[in-house]
Amino acid sequence: MDLGTDLVEGVFIERVNRFLAMVKVDGQEVGVHVANSGRMRELFIPGCRVLVRLAPGEHRKTRFDLALVDMGQALVSADSRMPNALIAEGVANGHLQQFADYPEIRREVTFGDSRLDLMLEGPSGRCYIEAKSVTLVENDVGLFPDSPTLRGAKHLRTLETVLEAGHRAAVIFVVQRPDATSFATNDPADPELAEAFQSAVTAGVEAYAYNCLVSETVLRLDQSLPIRPYDSTIRNG
Secondary structure, eight states: OBOOSOEEEEEEEEEEETTEEEEEETTEEEEEEOOOOSOOTTTOOTTOEEEEEEOOOTTOSOSEEEEEEEOSSOEEEOOTTHHHHHHHHHHHTTSOGGGTTOOEEEEEEEETTEEEEEEEEETTEEEEEEEEEEOEEETTEEEEOSSOOHHHHHHHHHHHHHHHTTOEEEEEEEESSSOOSEEEEOTTTOHHHHHHHHHHHHHTOEEEEEEEEEOSSBEEEEEEOOBOOOOTHHHHO
């Protein structure tokens, strides 16, 4: 995905609430929209370099969206809307070969009482996909979520009903940074999601994880990651 050349450099000051942060841009403190409800405490460090995008709109309360956070050794995409687009792009360009038989791609589709990120359709039928944004990495392991998420467990239960209806179902965890070499559900942060994930996989929901190549101009899916069980050594090293 081309991020363009219009990202603006800033310095992170503080997170005001779930969707608002203060950033110094061109010497002035401005409000920046954070399109991510995760805590991201490991990213939002006062004084760190960030990249924001001008996002004009008549009814917006902020002029900018937060795009990238510079961790020194790597850039991290902080926008939870990106995995949906990255997966659609990966299917369309053939990077995700497991979905090669689905020429039609629809985003933001309703199934039951849930809105899922993607529906693929082709000669073999339909495949529903839920994408999850991951920004937390500890000891090279991408962890999701970083805080409790009721919607996460609900979406996984919906994917089970997708299977029951005779369709294919998958969840894809997109680690929006390059430094993860494996993935695990963050069981202590959200035991309900961990239980729902295990139930979904046992039922036949497919699970995949990828890290990302992140630069100031490009964001794309990179390597497939093994999914491992959570254990305390992730945090203890």
